[in-house]
Amino acid sequence: xxxxxxxxxxxxxxKCLLIVDETPESDRAVYYAARWAARTGGSxxxxxxxxxxxxxxxxxxxxxxMRAEAQDEANEALDRATTRTAGLAGTIPERVIREGDPSxxxxxxxxxxxxxxxxxxxxxxxxxxxxxxxxxxxxxxxxFPIPVIxxxxxxxxxxxxxxx
Numbered sequence: 001x002x003x004x005x006x007x008x009x010x011x012x013x014x015k016c017l018l019i020v021d022e023t024p025e026s027d028r029a030v031y032y033a034a035r036w037a038a039r040t041g042g043s044x045x046x047x048x049x050x051x052x053x054x055x056x057x058x059x060x061x062x063x064x065x066m067r068a069e070a071q072d073e074a075n076e077a078l079d080r081a082t083t084r085t086a087g088l089a090g091t092i093p094e095r096v097i098r099e100g101d102p103s104x105x106x107x108x109x110x111x112x113x114x115x116x117x118x119x120x121x122x123x124x125x126x127x128x129x130x131x132x133x134x135x136x137x138x139x140x141x142x143x144f145p146i147p148v149i150x151x152x153x154x155x156x157x158x159x160x161x162x163x164x
Contacts, residue, residue, distance in 0.1 A: 005146065012114075014117035015117060016117065017116045018030065018119075020081045023153075025151075026122055028151045030081045030084050031084070033093075035160060039164060043091065044085055044089070045094045048096070050070040078095045082095065117146060119137070120149045121134050121150050122152075
């Protein structure tokens with residue numbers, strides 16, 4: 001990763017990148033990020049990745065409808081998260097919607113914005129594991145370009161208040 005982080009240089013401020021999806025634990029990341037932003041004066045960048053699947057060209061019309069529906073769902077999820085963070089942090093986050101492999105898109109967003117100082121993920125609480133994005137990120141965490149914070153999905157608002 002060649003981009004030098006500039007988060008704390010004059011004219012810059014740190015940004016927290018958080019992933020917004022439909023999982024129950026996603027709200028834990030949103031809440032933690034909002035508390036972090038309120039306490040530090042940092043900014044938030046909310047990312048929603050729409051995973052694309054191989055689409056057969058003869059079904060292009062169906063693929064276009066599916067893409068439009070996925071965009072609508074992404075915007076709705078980001079609207080909910082924006083409302084939540086605005087109420088807690090008093091700031092409106094940046095919103096990014098990307099299509100493709102989540103790990104690749106996360107890394108690209110980080111590479112494109114030198115003010116992103118950390119990635120915030122929420123871990124699922126179920127027996128099936130912490131979730132695919134957390135698992136994929138953990139595998140490459142030794143070479144990741146910024147710190148990764150993983151918020152346990154079972155933390156209450158009061159628990160997060162005490163930690164952030």
